[in-house]
Amino acid sequence: MTAELQHTLAKSAGFSGTSLHTGEKVTLKLQPAPIDHGIKFKRKDLADEPTIDANIANLKTVERATTIGEGAVRVHTVEHVLSALSAMGVDNAIIEMDANEPPIGDGSAAPYVEVIKKAGTAAQEAPRRFFDVREPIHVESKSGSLLVLLPDEKFRVSCTQAGPNNRFTQFFSGEISPALYEREIAPARTFVFYEEVASLMEKNLIKGGSLENAIVVRGDAVLSKEPLRFADEFARHKILDIIGDLALIGTRIRGHVIAVKPGHAANAELARAIVKQHAKVTALSVPRTFPPGEGGLDINQVMEILPHRFPFLMVDRILGFEGETKCTGMKTVTVNEPFFAGHFPGHPVMPGVLQVEAMAQVASILLMKLAKSASRIGYFMSADEVKFRKPVFPGDTLFIHAELIKARSNRLAKAHCSCVVNDAVVSEGDLMFTFLDK
Numbered sequence: 001m002t003a004e005l006q007h008t009l010a011k012s013a014g015f016s017g018t019s020l021h022t023g024e025k026v027t028l029k030l031q032p033a034p035i036d037h038g039i040k041f042k043r044k045d046l047a048d049e050p051t052i053d054a055n056i057a058n059l060k061t062v063e064r065a066t067t068i069g070e071g072a073v074r075v076h077t078v079e080h081v082l083s084a085l086s087a088m089g090v091d092n093a094i095i096e097m098d099a100n101e102p103p104i105g106d107g108s109a110a111p112y113v114e115v116i117k118k119a120g121t122a123a124q125e126a127p128r129r130f131f132d133v134r135e136p137i138h139v140e141s142k143s144g145s146l147l148v149l150l151p152d153e154k155f156r157v158s159c160t161q162a163g164p165n166n167r168f169t170q171f172f173s174g175e176i177s178p179a180l181y182e183r184e185i186a187p188a189r190t191f192v193f194y195e196e197v198a199s200l201m202e203k204n205l206i207k208g209g210s211l212e213n214a215i216v217v218r219g220d221a222v223l224s225k226e227p228l229r230f231a232d233e234f235a236r237h238k239i240l241d242i243i244g245d246l247a248l249i250g251t252r253i254r255g256h257v258i259a260v261k262p263g264h265a266a267n268a269e270l271a272r273a274i275v276k277q278h279a280k281v282t283a284l285s286v287p288r289t290f291p292p293g294e295g296g297l298d299i300n301q302v303m304e305i306l307p308h309r310f311p312f313l314m315v316d317r318i319l320g321f322e323g324e325t326k327c328t329g330m331k332t333v334t335v336n337e338p339f340f341a342g343h344f345p346g347h348p349v350m351p352g353v354l355q356v357e358a359m360a361q362v363a364s365i366l367l368m369k370l371a372k373s374a375s376r377i378g379y380f381m382s383a384d385e386v387k388f389r390k391p392v393f394p395g396d397t398l399f400i401h402a403e404l405i406k407a408r409s410n411r412l413a414k415a416h417c418s419c420v421v422n423d424a425v426v427s428e429g430d431l432m433f434t435f436l437d438k
């Protein structure tokens with residue numbers, strides 16, 4: 001299986017329109033961005049042109065639309081443009097705007113799909129990051145939203161939408177490919193039930209709202225400039241919003257979202273739950289199912305690669321690699337380790353610095369595999385954010401994870417590493433390496 005690559009835009013493209021909440025004119029421009037940049041908003045109308053990372057950690061409010069912010073800077077109604085970028089396969093981009101909100105267009109994501117197609121997409125030399133759902137995650141809100149995320153090989157969304165008193169109950173389900181998104185999801189417009197509009201107007205939340213950019217439902221009547229684009233347009237728009245809100249997790253999802261009466265608050269709650277689970281899984285996973293080519297290394301192979309020998313060889317074997325960026329090794333810590341005698345007499349604990357050494361050894365194996373060359377040697381330069389969380393005792397099995405998080409100009413590389421015992425992280429840190437020819 002070849003790894004999916006990250007993508008950005010081939011060139012910049014944009015369009016102008018009205019913002020929904022303020023009613024002001026806004027010009028939006030999508031710009032290409034480098035590997036691992038993610039999606040960021042840039043406020044061109046403010047001094048110093050601050051950027052805001054499209055990340056769930058920056059979520060501010062979820063009333064009717066999703067607002068993110070950093071410091072005092074805000075961007076409102078981010079979900080439609082994020083939805084289009086995510087579903088159309090753009091991992092890295094800058095969204096430049098000269099206002100605090102993207103143009104609402106016709107209330108759908110179709111204008112964004114058009115802009116993305118105008119810009120085109122380009123593959124980048126780094127694998128995409130995925131959250132693979134391993135166990136169900138669910139969130140439920142008092143207002144009746146229910147979201148369940150189940151394991152799946154693809155990203156699928158199934159949605160049941162129901163209005164007040166279950167009016168306009170609709171269902172839509174699909175695997176979110178760029179083609180399906182462009183055809184079946186992106187054209188679905190924003191809708192609002194009349195009984196909700198009055199309060200929004202009071203709160204000044206929809207100054208730019210009109211039948212040009214939203215469907216209004218009053219009783220059983222659908223009021224809009226053009227007829228419904230799909231009989232189940234509301235369920236489709238809810239899926240559009242779910243994709244946009246979940247884009248805030250910063251990785252793609254392999255899983256099936258089953259949503260009943262979703263809303264921005266519940267979507268955001270699911271995004272938070274995913275991020276929490278992702279952090280846990282990344283730290284704990286002991287990969288056992290590597291496809292051929294990413295298999296492990298036994299002690300002899302490890303010693304062919306590493307110059308270290310007893311008592312300074314801190315890896316018994318490599319369990320396997322995952323893509324080009326991850327590697328897991330293990331070490332059985334026995335009572336015969338020479339350091340236990342003095343650290344400490346009567347109370348043997350593995351020194352933390354030796355756990356860092358184990359991380360460095362696993363990370364350097366990963367980097368050497370990546371460099372595909374034995375003529376260069378990686379030097380351990382620095383360690384940041386090192387934390388020792390739990391003691392390691394004789395008899396423990398240490399699982400050592402290394403993930404490449406940054407590589408620059410073939411000379412510098414940074415890896416996030418952790419040691420895990422009994423499914424708990426005992427130590428972790430970011431290790432920096434430099435490469436020199438032997």
Ligand SMILES: [Zn+2]
Pocket residue numbers: 079080190237241
């Ligand atoms: Zn929406």
